[in-house]
Amino acid sequence: MTMMSGKTCLVTGATSGIGQETAARLAGLDATVIVVARNQARGTAACEEIRRRVPDAQVEALTADLSVMAQVRRLAEEVQARHERLDVLVNNAGVISTRRRTTADGFETTFATNHLSPFLLTGLLRGLLERSAPARVVTVSSAAHKSVRAIPWDDLPTGAGAASGQTYPLSKLLNILFTTELARRLEGAGVTANCLHPGFIRTALGRDVTGLMGALVRVALRFQPGPETGAETSVYLASSPDVAEVTGGYFVKCRLTEPSALARDAQAAARLWTLSQECAGLAPAP
Numbered sequence: 593m594t595m596m597s598g599k600t601c602l603v604t605g606a607t608s609g610i611g612q613e614t615a616a617r618l619a620g621l622d623a624t625v626i627v628v629a630r631n632q633a634r635g636t637a638a639c640e641e642i643r644r645r646v647p648d649a650q651v652e653a654l655t656a657d658l659s660v661m662a663q664v665r666r667l668a669e670e671v672q673a674r675h676e677r678l679d680v681l682v683n684n685a686g687v688i689s690t691r692r693r694t695t696a697d698g699f700e701t702t703f704a705t706n707h708l709s710p711f712l713l714t715g716l717l718r719g720l721l722e723r724s725a726p727a728r729v730v731t732v733s734s735a736a737h738k739s740v741r742a743i744p745w746d747d748l749p750t751g752a753g754a755a756s757g758q759t760y761p762l763s764k765l766l767n768i769l770f771t772t773e774l775a776r777r778l779e780g781a782g783v784t785a786n787c788l789h790p791g792f793i794r795t796a797l798g799r800d801v802t803g804l805m806g807a808l809v810r811v812a813l814r815f816q817p818g819p820e821t822g823a824e825t826s827v828y829l830a831s832s833p834d835v836a837e838v839t840g841g842y843f844v845k846c847r848l849t850e851p852s853a854l855a856r857d858a859q860a861a862a863r864l865w866t867l868s869q870e871c872a873g874l875a876p877a878p
Contacts, residue, residue: 596831597621600724602626602717604658604710605685607634610732612789613823614682614830616642619649621831626675627653628667628685658685658709659695663873666774668716677724678717679732680830683710683731683767688760692751699871700751706763708749711770712872718783726836727781728773730829733787733842737765738852741858749871766864768842768851773838784839786829790822791845 601618605611606627619642627642629635635653643649652674656667671678686706693701699708714721714729721727739761747753754762759845771787778785828846829835842851854860867874 596621596679599679600624600626600675601680601682601830602671602678603682604713607638610822610826611682611684612638612641613819614684615651616645617823617827618680618830619646619651622650623680623724623831624675625651625652626671627651628658629653629655630657631655648825658713659687659699659701659705661697661704661712664709664712665716668713670875672720675720679718679719679724679727681714681717681727681729682803682826682830683714683824685709686732686763690757691820692759694750696828699749700754700759702759702763703749703751705768706760707745707766707770708868708872710767711868712874714774714870715874718778721783722778722781727783727784728839729778729785730826731767731771731785731787732766733771733826733851734761734764734824735789735844737768737855740852740854741767743854743864745863745867748867765852765855768855769857769861769864770868771842772840772856772858773865774810776861777865778839784835784837786835786839786841786843788825788829788843789849790825838845 602622603611603615606615607629615625615627627635627638629638632655635655639651639653642651650760654667654670656663658664668694687702695701695704724876740758744753751759768787771785775785825843829843841848843849
């Protein structure tokens, strides 16, 4: 990987698992790294762990509950107030749950955390990314998106129309559609947008899955590779000169790969963008 001296990277969901590994590796490449945590204690612990691995790491923690849009807005304001540039935004934070829950904003929690928050955060930081060009947006999706056969447009924000167990795969499909449309809208701005499947990785992502399914997931995870493997493609997309000009792609094991047919639907990507703007209260870009 290329050294990233002078570059600033923001990684959401960076207090454990793939996110923390991604942040540590970027710090090891001499980048200034902003880790986003749900609370200060977890953020401080993550920074301490990264400094343990990279003694001279330039790392700081900012806090936000990414399921709450007001906190996403506050996070974006804080980033812009504290930093003059942002070279890489890694939308890594995610949740998975078998129970339908809603946020304070009235959105289904998985939709809000996994899709709407990266959509809003990226939109709010777009100006800073463009001023820092060349810059990159990296979003962690999943091969789970392939199980989705149709998008329940009318009930998408509330999760009411999602089939049982489909909220997480659906959110990962939305990550790819978001990336596709973002890349199109950023054309000529010097900012690339790519997404990835990190693999079936041993992390705490499934901690909220309960019952028999939760037990099966935990057993299966024991035999899967750890965050070190899961972070490889995120770090590659954030730092490698090989993909400096690549945008709108879906990567698996650091290789450009074709996602599902639904994930390649340009009309669905445009429709999702309009709906997401309305949900997030984000004004259309001029």
